[in-house]
Amino acid sequence: QQQVKQSPQSLIVQKGGISIINCAYENTAFDYFPWYQQFPGKGPALLIAIRPDVSEKKEGRFTISFNKSAKQFSLHIMDSQPGDSATYFCAAIGTGANNLFFGTGTRLTVIP
């Protein structure tokens, strides 16, 4: 059973547009939600993360929006650039846990 559900599977956005990737979870014990970015041939790397005590976190062009009541969180990439083309994974980890649960990934392509 997938602990974290991610959509869409793939996304094509024009340069300068907004990319939005959504994730949902069921386990209320999750209390830390990171996003990872993976370029072809490389391992995933931490991009940005949020704890559920805040509804939004922004770092440059990347913003996480968090809706605790709906158990949903999303990544927004503003002014998307071709260099943002990568696979993005949302993830979650909970109290007492020792491992991250990853979503299935979203392959983002930004067209020049």
Place this chain on the structure above:
Amino acid sequence: DSGVTQTPKHLITATGQRVTLRCSPRSGDLSVYWYQQSLDQGLQFLIHYYNGEERAKGNILERFSAQQFPDLHSELNLSSLELGDSALYFCASSVAGGRGTGELFFGEGSRLTVL
């Protein structure tokens, strides 16, 4: 460069065979995680070791085993290989037990192809 080293980068073998994947964590990191990445399943957690001890097990098959050595490097052993075992295997490390930080540092992976 994440500082995590995985070898080999590519491996082609036949069904029924056994392979060993190796991971050297970042200097100072005590935790090592193994993940399997396939096209339709994303990143599947296999196992976590902390300072030589197994801490958590995920969807790891009985044909697979792992260990972390005193020098903190880790090995993932895959035996009786099947076609479906073909995937990218990632190792990741973190300073502590990984609890609540989400800050894992991934290697570049070992691509296993079973023919």
